[in-house]
Amino acid sequence: MGRLEQGGRRALGDVGNSQDSACPVASFVLETIMSAQDIKRQLTGKFRIQRLGRVVSELTYYDTFDWRLYRNAAGLVSAPSEGSYLLSLVDLEGTTRYRMTLNSVPQFARDLPLCQAREALEKVTELRRFLPIARIERHSERIAVLDRREKIVTRLSLDRDAVLGDSTAGRLKHLRLKVEPLTGYRKEYAAIVRFLEHEAGLVRCCGSEVERVLVTAGCCPLDYTGKLIVRLEPGIRTDTASKQILVQLLNAVEANERGLRDDLDPEFLHDFRVAVRRTRSYLGQVKGVFADDLERHFRGEFAWLGKLTGPTRDLDVHLLSIAGYEAEFPKTDFELMVRHLRRRRLVSRRRLLRGLDTRRYLKLKAHWNALIGTDVDERGPKAGLPISEIAEDRIARAYSRVYKRALGLRKETPSETIHRLRIDCKRLRYLLEFFRSLCDVQQANSVIRSLKGLQDRLGLYNDLSVQQVAVREMAEELFARSGTEASVFLSMGRLIERLEARQKLVKSQLEKSISGFTGEKTAEALLELVR
């Protein structure tokens, strides 16, 4: 279970009890129905065969918006079964690793009953919701190969898939023969596979089963990632490079808008916000690309958009963190606090949605798209400079700013200064991510890693500040309304105390993260980057 790392192409598909981990399901391409009948005839001549009948099943494939299951070599498939749902965690070859029957399809990994699969899925998907990404109707003709005791030793399935819910609905897209290994009968499985390959002359399917289904259903696996991946050539003009980066950020804003509006999971808002902040940060740090008035205008507009999303995100973080304190409070008091935070989130979300429905937002997107979507040379004074020159200069300056401020931190440093250091770190991080492709990737990753440690602490410190303010505001609001029990205010007081204590602890740990980042190793790696 320790191998479950997001981003790896292993691990999740290893969960559970495969039929036989050494033998994946073998799939063969069949061209026509005729060839399927021919194969059945050939098998009957060679093996003891039992026809198990035909099954039609409606399969829905799920993944998170950012393909966390697929990235971890897995798929989640549900099929209605006698009034409930059979949910299967499969590896990319389509071999079932874990099955469970549920009354409804879970929306999040946390909705699953406690089991090994839930533990693994929670680690990988975190806060992300399972989204239905492909629906197919599978017509399967099932055949069993028996031994002399009439015991099933291998199962075969002639599958035909039809995509549901699109313009080509009902059209059969794939015909293939699957051979499923059964635990303890590896030799028999190998004999069947050998026969199909060498004597029947069938060709094995290329690529994975899950990928094939997704592509057939019109999906494009891995078409979204929260990471910024831009490949820049060092010699290209700054305006061209900037547009490449900014177009990708605008794509991220647009990709997350739907999920944000539908409130599918908190990560849509998070990724939307990050893309907006990165855009604003780029405009603020790489000045002189566009005409001055345009830069100023869009910086202001993206600042407005960022501000619009802020309160809801803060409440999302607050709701998540307060869950960690549940055990420490009387149940009714805790529920009241959570209810209150949810109400406030609802209000702030309405405000956010109203903002997204304004002409201002539509105009911002349209005008911004018009500006960065063209190939024309920009009029800014630095537009024609090579991007590598700008990148080196900006990274060096940003690092120097962080370095100076970080070294100046003391026990008595006020929260505002720590907040400014957090912002400086964020700016440096964004620059490193924007221009990663211009640097030595290993060095860049090493600096980002070390910076991330510092950022995590600073972020936590800031979140704890925001949460204390939010609890105080909550107390004031409840106090203004009569009828709240005194015990609730006492609970809130205790919560603030805990948040303060935790914040102090985080502050005391900051020194270690700072020395890690300002140390020689990071400085040298950074100098290498900007040289």
Add this chain to the structure above:
Amino acid sequence: MKVLATYNLKGGVGKTAAAVNLGYLAARSGFRTLVCDLDPQGAATYCFRAKAKVKGGGNQLLGGDKWSWQKHIRATDYDGLDLLPSDFSYRHLDILLGKAKDARRLNRRVRSLADHYDYLFLDCAPSISLVSEAVFFLSDVLVVPTIPTTLSRRTLKQLAKHLRTRAFDVQVLTFFSMVDNRKLLHREICEHAEDLPFPVLRTMIPCSSEVEQMSAKRAPLLTFSQTGAAARAYVGLWSEIAGLLTGGVPF
């Protein structure tokens, strides 16, 4: 992983039928299930059409650390249901366990399967021996089929006394098996279930020729009889046991 052992000191009370049918129903509910046939008669193995042979036999079941149960597990004909077959050498398990002087060894073997299965059913041989004690030690629940007769009631009391004396911490659930309502004694004992030393499940398995058909058809009852009284009773029995084990949470 929950370990359930179908056990009774008496023979011919429906232990194997319970292990096979409950195992089948657990797998049909979506649980990854393993039936371990510890009875040298190998009736459960026969019902699943597997060969009653384990390489190394009972010697290896408790012996060398390199031996893995997983190598000897066989898929049954049913999705999600595996079998660790029986071996005739299991008749010496008691002697082997005496040599090993360590019931924990069997426990370690069983618990090594925890990542792979949700339910493990141990189909035990009728006896009260070192093997039975090892089973009491490692099981979460003893499922005890009981024919409603005077001698069966006496046997249950013997078992209760033994568990108490040896301080085994195992939950015991009993149910009436092979119930024939035409018999007055059966009816009387079933009506006074509270006199028995263990909690008695509500579901009773009727005496039915369908259950006997399992060995002729070599398949769990539910695969060839969906609506018969015995089949319905096993469904009820499983939902009662699953409800107790999962606290009623649908899985």
